[in-house]
Amino acid sequence: MADDLANIFIPIEVQKKMSMGSSSSAHSCKISMLWNWYTIDSCFLAKSWHVTSRGMFAGTCIGIFFWVIAYCWFHRFIVEYDNSILDYKIKKYNLECQSCCGNDTNNCCDGDKIIDDKSSSSLSSNKEYKQNLVTDTTNNIKSPGSDLWTPLKNTFSHRWYLSWMNKEKEHIYPNPIEHIGRSGLYLIEWTVSYLIMLMWMYYNGYVIITMILGYFFGQLLFNYTPLTIMPKRDYTTPSC
Template sequence: MDSLVNRMDMGSSAPPHSCKISMLWNWYTIDTCFIARSWHVKSKGGFAGSCIGVFFLVMVSQWLHRFAREYDVALITKYSQLDNLAKEADSEASYLLIPPQPELYTVSHRWLWKPLVADGVRPSTTEHLIRGGLFTLEWGLSYMIMLLFMYYNGYIIISCILGAFLGRLIFTYNEPLSGNCLADSNDLDKKCCR
């Protein structure tokens, strides 16, 4: 009878490799899980690989940020060389005047189909789709990194911080100190986790 009780006790205990998830600061290495059940770390080597992978994931996000900005700069350069920014601003400036009732104009959404400025660069539909895709990738990656932070694992957080630091050093070494860029300098760093 004792052996039956022991077997029942052993059967009711947690499985040997269950996920350790904590919403408090922790230093767990073995049996940690991140993002999905399939990312279940069962060894120290696997955890080291996870930290290295997270480090490079954050570096890739820094590269993608720079890549998207360079694409914008390339578009501006392309269009400025093609037509020297089309000096036809006078013919287009008529709709840029503030309407007598700005609230009605804003609610009508007529501005959605007109360029924001008369003498700026307007990408083609394909180029705009590429820019939107790059932004979506960068935005999604930023949220994945945020989710990794929310596991409060010290090693993963340190990996993220080091990846951001080294990625920023590598991919922004030649940016001007003023922070200005040829492409849309007003909204450069207004995305999540930037």
Template structure:
């Protein structure tokens, strides 16, 4: 009986020794793991992108559009804000360029129609009216008909529209990061761009922007 009790006592003592050793080793292991986790947390806070889908005022380590576009300094963030203002001003410039090009096409069409009408009348028996049209070069006596741009003219119009659309979408993606500084710069760029590039004569008859030849704006004429 004594020989049978000996192994159980030895086993219990060995198991208690193992448990005590394991329990004494646990705090050291936990402490070391916690130290590694804290170091990793510090590294992630200092190196990873700060992206928020809520309103924020992040500056350093803020990322936009991709992980490679990460702001590393306050100077870099200031450059980003200036770039946002310039992007919106460029958007207004493309809108103005599209309208100016449409007005250019309208003037070309008016000149071609006037020249054709003057040639037709000058070749007729009524030389008085023909001389009047040729001398004044006015469209008051000529009925300007709607026209369709040529293939290459429409390609230029489509290119300007595509650039305007792509830039507007790019600005929208920047605004979707909900960074307060960037959104303020976008609004500021819209004000500056419209103030500078849309300061034109307004036609009191139609309420639109008057073109260079005194008529209505291009988008209102054959939009």
């Protein structure tokens, strides 16, 4: 009887709003800053990413898994892009060096200097020069930890920022277009990394486990790199 009276005296517009409010509260986003195992009604990054079924949540976990794998691929892509720029410029430098040397057999290119064979052979055969070099090198060697502040002071001096002005060494820098491209790639990587961090901060157990697995398989797929490069050697079985 009370419900009938309420339906009579309450306007229809108010009744619609009340019904919409009750239905929306039943399917509102569940967000927690503590560890949780929410599946249905969990939301991520925006209201539009509202999980309303178990199938949608499974699709969310699969998408996050490949999203983290794609992040690992993109990081390796940036590293290889830098290596490709360096390799190209080194080859170009070597070609310019060879063309500079020409057919002159008395001179050879060594880095950013042209070294004369006769002078280098005379220096290498000079015993006094070798002894002085060894003595100076030994005197300049310091035990580990004897000068902890020097590297820190050199870093804070920001000489590395103006290293391109040093003409004593040959520095390889990207051209302006390459530098703009690298900056854009690092911007994308930085943005994606923070979005992944925001996904982690929902503290959803299923999502966190998915991200851990995605990063693990991403490293397996795209981070198989050599620890170092050594010249090839012919290994033979030693005789007893």
